[in-house]
Amino acid sequence: MDLLEYQGKEFFAAHDIAVPPGGFAKSVEEAVGVAEAMELPVVVKAQVHTGGRGKAGGVKLVRTMEEVRQHAQNILGLDIKGHIVECLLVEAASDIAEEYYTSFTLDRSERKHLGMLSAQGGVEIEEVAERDPEAIAKIWVDPLEGLTEPQCRDWVAAAKLNPAATEGAVSILLKLYEAYVAGDADLVEINPLILTGNGEVIALDAKVTLDGNAVFRHKNYAAYDASQPRDEREQAANSKGLQYVGLSGNVGVIANGAGLAMSTVDVVNQVGGAAANFLDIGGGANADVMASALDVINNDPAVSAIFINIFGGITRGEEIAKGVIEAMDRVDIASPIVIRLDGTNAQQGRDMLQPYLSDKLMLSPNMLDAAHRATALAGQAA
């Protein structure tokens, strides 16, 4: 789950990491209310799940209440890379002396936590990595040991920050590591981490991704999950417990298992088609799950043919067949369906489907053949 900046700053504040004072606003009036309680100037910042806000006009420094009103008005509703701004963060303008970069994430290759720190902040870290890799000081933290203060000091020294920032940086980085672990984050990133004119080190931005698998020990994360951007198709599928990712083609895909579902999307593409979605019904899906999946695909107006690709290990062929028949009974399936059914009880499933076969429901002997047929059918419809 990706947090918005204001949520990330709440997360930081809860772990005693210094952030500028500020408040969240969903309307112009709320923004004015927040600003009135603060000293001007303040910064009005668009809260969206994407980068490049500044360039898009989503971040404004304002010096008067009139300007707060005017910019809040302009920024709310702004379209930033397809994300419509629905809320704002109004926060105290900071006196920036220097800008740094820092983050913690999991290094899968080393199977340890990776901390990165650079004196070159405020820009895309990928650019720094490309232009001047030496400018990023890296540290690998053993999850059993945690980040110790001596390690952290060496790390800060290696990053060659302004000596005036050393104490503040050590303190905030130790807290950031604690927040990363205790909060079950996949990523915590501060860019820029700033040194102020007063010599304080604070988080001017917050990019936090939380591990959805850890929600069971963080009850408050449910609210974050609810505010994730999803397209309507994804929402409908998720509410039925299906793994769904919307794509831009016209062949609806249903498969069991993430790997096979990805592979199915690929194969449709290889034969010249384009998948409308990735949909994994999971292992051991019964007829009801299969029928729900068909429902979701059927409700997508972009779909003009449906490719069901099932390899039964735990999932049983007769359950898949039952689900397809039930779904066809229950709702009018608009697009023709091509089914490839192999594995456990596949013959039984194919036998059950036999009486229903028509130009709206076809059985295919293998994955490639099915992809060809579904793509051809989708092409005819388009």
Place this chain on the structure above:
Amino acid sequence: MSIFVDENTKVVYQGLTGSQGRFYGLLNRDYGTQVVAGTNPKKAGTDVDGVPIYASVGEAVEATGATASCVFIPAPGVKGAVIEAAEGGVEFIVVITEGVPAHDEAWFFNKLQRDFPQVRMLGPNCPGIISPGKCNIGITAGHIAKAGGPVGIVSRSGTLTYQALYELKQKDIGCTTCVGIGGDPVPGTNFIDCLEAFEADPETQAVMMIGEIGGSAEEEAAEFISTSMTKPVVAYIAGVTAPAGKKMGHAGAIVTGNKGTAQAKMQALAQAGAKVGQNPTEAGELMVEVVASL
């Protein structure tokens, strides 16, 4: 021969009294796996269809000589279950459970490496391991695999593993061992561990490797193949058309920036000398050619 498990492997199921544990534990027994025990601290002294239940893995090991454990415990309890298994004295731990927090995985991987270096963990979030005809631990349907050799399989994806076993069986090619390493960010056993074991296994003469987008495990495997493998490798990578930044079901299957794309992985593997199939069927056909030329 086989890698990691064989007909002598004795397995204790952590969570055998739960619905999933019971279902697959008994299926594994039907397959011929030595299912010697289950654990549940509240049900010690009872049994599941004749399989005795002990309070802990340690007690089960003492009473039955179990050498491996299979974990069907729900995600919040997996961290404790893995450590219990290692302390209990098994050498091999297979974690089927999905949805384990990444911080837990990173913690217990490092814990095993430091304090229990003799223990191998497979998973979490994996289908398990099958040495056809000898031992099946996990959720793979045993009948889709042909026993014997000469092919070893290692895969990050469950259903694609089944697809591979099935394609090979249909072409009358046997499998020494098929290892599902799972799709999570911190797998206990990775591609290289399996490639190394297959390289050392005299019965395995070729390896089928199935990867997917995300991370750099396939690229690292490619490096190993080019420097340390003498046996031929056929590879397939899922997710060529996956959009960047979208999680495709597995926690591991996400492309960020230019890293972890299927194209980069396929290129690295091809450069390392592996034969790369564009889809599972093509990979199966490539393996037929490889086996014919052995």
